[in-house]
Amino acid sequence: MPHKTLTREEVAKHNTGDDLWCIIDHKVYDLTDFVDGHPGGAVVLEQVAGKDATSAFYNLHRQEVLTKYEKLCIGIIEGEKPEVVTPGIGELSPVPYAEPLWLRPQFKSPYFNESHRALQRKVREFVETYVKPEAQEKERDGTYISQELIDRMAKNDLLAMRLGPGKHLHGKNLLGVVKGEQFDYLHDMIQAQEFVRANARGFQDGNMAGMMISLTAVLQWMPESPLKTKVVNEVLSGQKKMCLAITEAFAGSDVAGLRTTAEKTPDGKHYIVRGTKKWITNGMFSDYFVTGCRTPKGFSVLLIPRQEGVDTKLIKTSYSTTAGTAFIEFSNVKVPVGNLLGEEDKGFIVILSNFNHERFMMCCGVIRQSRTIVEECLKWCNQRIVFGKKLIEQPAIRQKLAKMISHVEANQAWLESIAYQMNNMTYAQQSKHLGGPIGLLKSFATRSAHEIADEAVNIFGGRGLTQSGMGKVVEQFHRTYKFDAILGGTEEILADLGVRQAMKEMPKCML
Ligand SMILES: Cc1cc2nc3c(=O)[nH]c(=O)nc-3n(C[C@H](O)[C@H](O)[C@H](O)COP(=O)(O)OP(=O)(O)OC[C@H]3O[C@@H](n4cnc5c(N)ncnc54)[C@H](O)[C@@H]3O)c2cc1C
Structure with missing residues (x-):
């Protein structure tokens, strides 16, 4: 908070291009040396010289611009206080619907206890401090995640947590707030939803998504052996990628x-x-490939270490190359029989049962991202002035927001209910009873994302199609929400799975 107090009359005297002050949110900024560097040009700044530029500023800029140029702030208007609220690192957003209901102080939930709340705070702090800055940089330049960040996540058990509950967490005190034995699918949902708040869809997958969907199969299906222990340790410590x-x-x-x-x-x-494999997330930098193969009487899943005969080539997609999406060629690659997951010719069950956690994680991600878009739209509608009114004052815009909010709240409630069911089922029961519901939720959540992305771009106008500035989060979501609709099983396939699984339990019941 600036110490010097100034009056509006004093600010009004600094009203030329050579001596330019203005007021934003009750604070005074000396922009004299910034005029030539202003990306929007000098003329616009001269129009607000000596004046209160709060509306003009927020009509065109994100709050983070002010944070970036905080050093230009020279004082505060006497007797006034800044009104714009900016949550600090790890804090909750005060915007309505920006947080799931269970995190909002005025609401209750039957599912969550203090350990869930504590973990949420810790993961949010970690993501905002360490993950988000790197995620934004890598999303732009397309290079792969740094070993430094991987090591930091490994040290804090954040790689292990992303595999969901299980023995691999036992004996640990996760981020100092949850005993590994207590970590459940609601904790799992929380970490997944907090991680996507880095708002970098390519990096989100580049950040060990490959491990998240493959090491689960190794843990579940590889017989206990020195090889299994070695591989699991290497991957969970971040030394090797999978x-x-x-x-x-x-x-x-x-x-x-x-x-x-x-x-x-x-x-x-x-x-x-x-053989060959296509679109393999993290394939470019992986050391191990959990690979589906055809064997004489069916399918088998093998853990293949990178070696001679394994060749990976980058596939460019709509999101950043930081995801390391690869085309892979296996040319006569020799793999010991001890690297088999499950039984020979019975790999289908390995592949199918492994999908549940992957799809659950994807639901967590896309539902949380959709909520972020709601938050972006609510903020924007309250600051953008068109035809002399804030956008939020237009009934047509409020209809769009109502639809977006309703999709997000409905999906989150369904997600929490599924997480609760997972907490009360064995792995085998989950495979039997929850493959269908998780499939239906993923399919519906990405249909919701489609509606939300579409309305959000309309609400943001040209900025919703621009990769920097006000609409950058919306632009990215609109460009990348389809990844969740295709990866891990498409909308059509999962909707179909949901109904087919229900039909297995359909009694002979007539109208
Ligand atoms: C960026 C990216 C990353 C990926 N990462 C991985 C990874 O790490 N590992 C991995 O193994 N795979 C990965 N995939 C592959 C992904 O899982 C597949 O793309 C997905 O399963 C769909 O397969 P397909 O693209 O061949 O579409 P197809 O199977 O050719 O289907 C094309 C379209 O037809 C529809 N369709 C097909 N059958 C039916 C039907 N019976 N009824 C109605 N509609 C139908 C589908 O819904 C789809 O819309 C990735 C893909 C991408 C793009």
Whole structure:
């Protein structure tokens, strides 16, 4: 807070391009040396010289611009106080609907206890301090996540937490607030929802998403062995990276169509793997590939270390190359039989059961991102003035906001209910009973994202199509929400799965 107090009359005297002060949110800024550097040009600043520029500023800028240029603030208007609220690191947003209901002080929830709240605060602080700055940089320049950040996450058990509850967390005191044995699917949902607040969709996947969807299969399906211990330790400590390689150019939705083969050597000690994989997240920098292969009587899943014969090439997609999305070629790659996950020819169950946690994580992410878009729109509608009125004063705009808010609240409530069911089921029960509901939720959440992205761009106008400035978060969401609609199973496939799974329990019940 600036100490010097000034009057509006004093500010009014500094009203030329060579001596330019203005008032924003009751604070006084000396912009004299900034006039030539202003990205919007000198003329616009001269128009507000000596005046209160609060409305003009917020009509065109994000609050973060003021934070960036805080050093230009020279004082505060006598007897006045700044009104704009900016939450500090780790704090909750005061904007209505910007936080899920359970985090808002006036509401109650049956699901959450103090350990959930404590974890939420700790992860938010961590993400805002360490993840978000790097995420923004990498999203722009397309380079891969730094080893420094991976090490920091590993040290704080944030890699291990992203695999969901389980023995791999036991004996740990997670971020000093949750015992590993107590970590449940609601904690899991919380960490996932906090991580996506870095607002960098490519980086979100570049940040060990490959590990999140593949190490789960190793933990669940690889028999206990020194190899398993070594691999799990290497990956959870951040020394090695891992990805899930199922999809091929020939086989996406129809996993059964995959053509990569694993043939046993005559001595029965190895498989020889031949084939290709497409769109493999983190494939570019992975050391291990959890790979779906065709074997004589079915499918098998193998853990393949990077070695001679494994070739990865970058695929550019609509989000940043920081995700390390790869085309992979396996040319006669020799893999020990001990690297088999589950049983030979019975890999389908390994692949399918592993999908549940991946899809649950994706629901957490896209629902939280959708909420961020609601927050962006609510702020924007309260600051953008068109035809002499704030956008929020237009009934047509309020209708759009109502629709967006309703989608987000409904999806979050469904998500929390599913997380609660997961807490009360074994892995096998989840596979049997929750594959369908999780599929339906993911399918619906991305349809909601479609509606929300569409309305948000309209609300932001040209800025919703601009990669920097006011609409940058909306622009990114509109460009990338489809990743959640396709990856881990498409909307159509998951909607279909949801109904087919329900039909398995349909009694002979007539109208
Ligand atoms: C950026 C990116 C990252 C990815 N990361 C990974 C990864 O890490 N590991 C991995 O294994 N895979 C990954 N994938 C692959 C992803 O899972 C597939 O793209 C997805 O499963 C869809 O397969 P497909 O693209 O071949 O579409 P297709 O299977 O060719 O389907 C095309 C369209 O037809 C629709 N369709 C297909 N069958 C039906 C039906 N029966 N009824 C109605 N509609 C139908 C689909 O919904 C889809 O809209 C990634 C993909 C992308 C783009």
